[in-house]
Amino acid sequence: MALNPYIDAFADYLRTGDASGMNDFCVNVEHMKRLSVYRNGFYKGCVDALAANFPMCEKFVGSETFKRIACVYVDHFPPEQGTLVGYGQNFPGFLGDFIAASETQPETVKLSPALVDLARLDYAWLMSLMSADATQTLTAEKISWLVEGGHDFTQAVVKLNASVALLRVNPGTLNQWIGLKTKSGVAESIENSAVEGEFNSISELMREDSVLAVDTVMFWRVQGAVQARSLSAPEIALMATLQGEGGVLERAFDAALAIDPGFEVSDVFSACLQNEILEIDMAKYNYKH
Amino acid sequence: MEWVLLKVHECSSPRRSLIAGAHLGAGLGLKAEHLDDILALPVGEETCTGNSLWFEVHTENYFVAGGPRLNYLRSIRENYDLSFHGVGGSLGYDHQSMPEHIQQVKALINEFQPALISEHAVWSRSGGAYFADLMPLPRTQDALQSLVEGIDRYQSGIGRRILIENPSNYLDFTSEMDEPQFLVEAAQRSGCGLLIDINNLYISSKNTGIDAAQYLSQIPAELVGEIHMAGHDPDPELGQALLIDSHAADIDGPVWALLEHALSLFGHRPVLIERDANIPPLAELMSERQTAQGYLDQCSGHTAVANGFQKEAR
Numbered sequence: 001m002a003l004n005p006y007i008d009a010f011a012d013y014l015r016t017g018d019a020s021g022m023n024d025f026c027v028n029v030e031h032m033k034r035l036s037v038y039r040n041g042f043y044k045g046c047v048d049a050l051a052a053n054f055p056m057c058e059k060f061v062g063s064e065t066f067k068r069i070a071c072v073y074v075d076h077f078p079p080e081q082g083t084l085v086g087y088g089q090n091f092p093g094f095l096g097d098f099i100a101a102s103e104t105q106p107e108t109v110k111l112s113p114a115l116v117d118l119a120r121l122d123y124a125w126l127m128s129l130m131s132a133d134a135t136q137t138l139t140a141e142k143i144s145w146l147v148e149g150g151h152d153f154t155q156a157v158v159k160l161n162a163s164v165a166l167l168r169v170n171p172g173t174l175n176q177w178i179g180l181k182t183k184s185g186v187a188e189s190i191e192n193s194a195v196e197g198e199f200n201s202i203s204e205l206m207r208e209d210s211v212l213a214v215d216t217v218m219f220w221r222v223q224g225a226v227q228a229r230s231l232s233a234p235e236i237a238l239m240a241t242l243q244g245e246g247g248v249l250e251r252a253f254d255a256a257l258a259i260d261p262g263f264e265v266s267d268v269f270s271a272c273l274q275n276e277i278l279e280i281d282m283a284k285y286n287y288k289h
Numbered sequence: 290m291e292w293v294l295l296k297v298h299e300c301s302s303p304r305r306s307l308i309a310g311a312h313l314g315a316g317l318g319l320k321a322e323h324l325d326d327i328l329a330l331p332v333g334e335e336t337c338t339g340n341s342l343w344f345e346v347h348t349e350n351y352f353v354a355g356g357p358r359l360n361y362l363r364s365i366r367e368n369y370d371l372s373f374h375g376v377g378g379s380l381g382y383d384h385q386s387m388p389e390h391i392q393q394v395k396a397l398i399n400e401f402q403p404a405l406i407s408e409h410a411v412w413s414r415s416g417g418a419y420f421a422d423l424m425p426l427p428r429t430q431d432a433l434q435s436l437v438e439g440i441d442r443y444q445s446g447i448g449r450r451i452l453i454e455n456p457s458n459y460l461d462f463t464s465e466m467d468e469p470q471f472l473v474e475a476a477q478r479s480g481c482g483l484l485i486d487i488n489n490l491y492i493s494s495k496n497t498g499i500d501a502a503q504y505l506s507q508i509p510a511e512l513v514g515e516i517h518m519a520g521h522d523p524d525p526e527l528g529q530a531l532l533i534d535s536h537a538a539d540i541d542g543p544v545w546a547l548l549e550h551a552l553s554l555f556g557h558r559p560v561l562i563e564r565d566a567n568i569p570p571l572a573e574l575m576s577e578r579q580t581a582q583g584y585l586d587q588c589s590g591h592t593a594v595a596n597g598f599q600k601e602a603r
Contacts (some may be wrong), residue, residue: 001463003431007382010424011415024463025427031460034496034531037524038459041422049421079419082377082390083349133355162354224357 001025014039015078046074049084054091054122056180057115065109069098086130092119114176117169121177121217121228124165128219128226134161138278145287154253159246161279163221166231166239168214174230220277227275234263242278309450309514310404313370313559314340315581317574320564324361326571332368340582343404345372345561352393362401372405372515372561373398377419380439380453381426382412387439391446398447405515405559407452407484408443410436410472425456428464428471433478440479452484452514457534458493468499469507476512483508486517487551488563491544492532501547510555518548518581519563537566540577548581552588560585 009021019035026032047070051058058066077090096116102108138158146153216231218239231239234256241252253265272278319327327344344365353359365371378390398406411423426432436453444451455472466474476483485508494501520538524531540562548560560581564574 001427001429001431001465003382003427003429003435006427006432006462007412007415011418011420014420014424015418027461027463034460034527037531037533038422038424042420045421079421080417081352082379082386082414082419083352084421085350085352130353130356130358133359163356221356224360 010038014042015075043071043074045084046079046087047071049079049087050074050091053086053088053126054119056122056177057095057119059180060115060118061111065111069095069111072098086126088123092116092123095119114170114173117173118177118180120167121169121174124167124217124219125226125228128163128165128221131162131221134163134276134279136279136281137161137276138273138280139276140273142280142282142287143273146285149285151285154248154250156249156280157246158242158249158252158278158280159244160239160242161220161277163219163226164239164243164277165219166216166236166243168216171213171215174215174217174228178228220275222275222277232260234259235268238265238268246279310343310370310372310559311557312341313343313404314585315560315562315578316343316345316370316372317578318561318563318565319344319346319362319365320568321361322568323571323574324365327369328364340586341370342578343370343372343559345374345405345563348373348375348394348397348406349377351397366401370404371401372407372559373401373403375406375408376423377413377421378408378439378443379412379414379419380408380443381410381424381432381436382439383414383416384435384439384442386414387442388446391443394443395447398449405452406447406449407454407515408440409456410453410475411456423456425458425462427462428466428468430465433466433471433474436475437478440475440481444479444481450481452482454484454486454517455489455493457486457489458497458499459531459533461497467504467507468493469504473508473512482514483512484515484517485513485551485555486519487548488517488519488521488540488544489534491541491547492521492534495529495532502550505547505551505554508555513555513558516548516551516555516558516560517563518544518560518577520544535566536563540580545580545584549584549587552584557585557588 006025009025012021013019013035017039019032022032022035023029026035047067050070050073051063051066054066061069073088073091073094076094079087081087093116095111096113099111099113099115102111143153146156216236217228218231218235219226219228221227237255237259238252241247241255249269253269256263256265256268317323330342346362351359351362362371373394375394378387378394409423410426412426413420413422413424426436440451440453453472453475455468458468464471472483475481485505490501490504493499494504518540519534519536520540521532521544522535522538523529524533552558552560562574562577562581
């Protein structure tokens with residue numbers, strides 16, 4: 001017996017629930033309904049992973065509603081890698097479509113659009129948690145070494161480490177997410193539409209709407225724990241300059257001061273050092289620890 | 290494959306002379322809920338009597354770039370041996386996307402140097418989708434060839450030999466051979482060893498009517514590198530007519546009896562207590578672990594076997 005037709009029929013059953021293709025491969029037709037053990041296991045594994053990866057979403061809508069939504073997600077976006085770690089990359093976008101579609105169907109439970117931003121916050125938190133460990137953290141010791149060596153450290157190229165994630169959400173959503181996470185109660189639902197997308201460029205970051213009508217959230221990991229805070233406009237400018245391949249520190253400071261001349265650059269820079277979010281390649285300075 | 294029979298109490302260098310992991314006694318599946326309790330355990334002295342505590346993890350749960358999950362595992366590894374148990378390799382089918390998967394497994398192996406590495410004789414991937422469970426293979430020549438190819442790729446990719454685990458069977462599929470024949474043939478053609486899951490075997494015997502003792506008698510002892518133990522539950526709808534490999538309950542009496550029989554056939558082998566749901570406090574699992582260790586100690590007066598799993602993969 002060839003393997004391919006068996007796998008095709010089995011996979012078709014797992015995806016659709018139609019077991020008719022398995023008739024030829026099951027010895028005892030009366031046992032066919034036992035195939036559901038495998039399909040249930042597939043869905044349960046995926047749904048449990050989504051619940052683990054989007055815990056505040058699950059809290060927000062309740063376990064049963066979350067399961068129903070998650071099963072539909074599995075139908076549309078089954079896992080592709082041989083692991084469920086990080087499964088759900090498309091979940092926030094899917095939720096946006098799901099909510100929009102449910103609004104046209106009077107019989108379905110109405111979901112708050114805030115769910116989309118909560119999902120984006122959940123996933124950003126997860127990505128920060130699992131990101132690569134920093135190996136080139138900029139420290140006060142390194143700055144002292146640079147200064148003592150006659151280098152102007154403000155001219156150094158510095159970048160945000162891999163755990164730093166910046167995203168825009170509707171105002172109040174971060175507090176709502178933190179409220180769910182700390183069990184301090186659920187904030188009022190937010191009726192605004194979700195804010196789409198992460199940052200791609202400084203110009204996008206500095207769009208007027210992102211400063212005024214949108215909350216900019218930064219996640220980062222320090223000492224194994226993920227932190228979150230809302231950024232001010234000058235802070236956004238500073239962080240945006242150091243995203244990706246990074247930038248010269250002085251330019252980052254100038255970008256922040258251009259937004260607010262009274263901005264306390266030294267305070268924020270000290271906080272960045274304490275929270276270990278900046279990286280520098282010291283090899284170019286022949287630095288040996 | 291060379292055999293070297295040693296009296297356990299005479300071993301002087303167990304890591305080199307016995308099977309990979311022969312110094313291991315009964316181990317536990319590592320659960321996040323227990324990490325702090327485990328790190329607080331007093332660390333036992335290294336012995337050669339096959340009673341060392343060890344921990345098994347699902348390899349794919351550590352497919353992360355960094356962060357606390359890996360750091361916890363590093364902390365555990367400082368004091369204990371590890372076993373990497375893969376659940377997403379899909380050895381039985383769809384090997385195209387295997388290289389990327391294996392690359393991540395190999396990176397973890399390089400860092401943590403697990404004593405044991407295992408996977409399943411199943412499929413879980415097809416048409417670009419990962420079905421996130423252990424799907425059964427038909428026991429046919431075509432499926433056997435596909436499984437052997439998958440094991441070959443996996444072993445070549447990681448540079449180590451692996452053990453493959455017998456599945457839980459809920460119904461019978463069209464087959465050309467029985468399961469022991471299928472697994473032994475796969476092992477002999479690929480050079481891998483076998484992980485015998487006693488609970489899976491018990492469930493299969495109840496669900497499909499096979500003779501568990503007869504099954505075990507068909508497995509050459511030198512192929513067996515590890516044993517799994519777990520709890521099961523009746524199906525919510527079909528009851529005792531269909532037992533589910535839930536890993537959510539205490540280990541049942543008949544499964545312990547089957548372990549005793551397996552150890553009488555295979556000799557001392559690392560035994561793992563698995564629990565993946567309804568997870569009790571660590572002390573309760575340590576109690577089950579102690580029961581398993583008791584069975585191992587019973588056979589410690591007998592012999593241990595060397596079967597060369599430490600050798601490099603072909």
